[in-house]
Amino acid sequence: DAKTTQPPSMDCAEGRAANLPCNHSTISGNEYVYWYRQIHSQGPQYIIHGLKNNETNEMASLIITEDRKSSTLILPHATLRDTAVYYCIVRVSGGYQKVTFGTGTKLQVIP
Amino acid sequence: DTGVSQDPRHKITKRGQNVTFRCDPISEHNRLYWYRQTLGQGPEFLTYFQNEAQLEKSRLLSDRFSAERPKGSFSTLEIQRTEQGDSAMYLCASSRQQGGYEQYFGPGTRLTVT
Numbered sequence: 001d002a003k004t005t006q007p008p009s010m011d012c013a014e015g016r017a018a019n020l021p022c023n024h025s026t027i028s029g030n031e032y033v034y035w036y037r038q039i040h041s042q043g044p045q046y047i048i049h050g051l052k053n054n055e056t057n058e059m060a061s062l063i064i065t066e067d068r069k070s071s072t073l074i075l076p077h078a079t080l081r082d083t084a085v086y087y088c089i090v091r092v093s094g095g096y097q098k099v100t101f102g103t104g105t106k107l108q109v110i111p
Numbered sequence: 112d113t114g115v116s117q118d119p120r121h122k123i124t125k126r127g128q129n130v131t132f133r134c135d136p137i138s139e140h141n142r143l144y145w146y147r148q149t150l151g152q153g154p155e156f157l158t159y160f161q162n163e164a165q166l167e168k169s170r171l172l173s174d175r176f177s178a179e180r181p182k183g184s185f186s187t188l189e190i191q192r193t194e195q196g197d198s199a200m201y202l203c204a205s206s207r208q209q210g211g212y213e214q215y216f217g218p219g220t221r222l223t224v225t
Contacts, residue, residue: 042218043115043202043216043217043219044154044204046213049213085153087153098156099144099146099204099214102153
């Protein structure tokens with residue numbers, strides 16, 4: 001799995017968009033970008049994944065640069081419940097794949 | 112879809128004792144994973160099952176650790192002769208064999224070895 005780099009922490013005002021960056025400069029052509037988050041004392045929660053096109057679901061949007069070397073997870077209207085550690089992971093999709101987590105970004109949503 | 116469940120949620124044990132944790136995956140998921148997470152770190156992969164077959168084990172899984180999934184449904188993780196270094200959150204996840212392969216995690220079992 002390609003290595004990812006994320007800032008260790010970020011703050012975001014409640015109601016504003018939270019933009020969480022991730023660098024993955026060594027990503028391979030068949031590797032997807034996945035995002036998970038982990039709220040305190042809970043298991044990680046899948047958020048979204050994509051290959052090269054931007055993706056959106058009910059939780060978030062994923063913007064992947066054209067060269068695929070970086071991406072941004074966007075929470076459009078952050079709430080206090082979005083306070084969590086966010087993990088950016090790159091991995092091949094298909095067959096069995098364990099998830100290799102780094103240390104993620106601790107997002108603190110501020111009232 | 113009732114989610115992945117784990118039991119117990121918390122376990123305190125004395126060094127040298129054996130402990131066993133249970134994971135019930137989402138019913139239609141045939142893949143099951145165990146992870147371990149220590150404070151301030153992301154989860155680390157321990158082992159993986161497809162149906163009842165254990166297909167990969169991390170070198171983190173010492174001889175004191177054993178995992179089973181006898182009927183391809185629930186799984187157990189046993190730690191023998193626990194050590195203080197085993198204190199961690201033990202997470203279970205499951206996924207489908209087809210589709211996006213996203214993994215769904217349970218709430219975890221927090222183990223404290225005194």
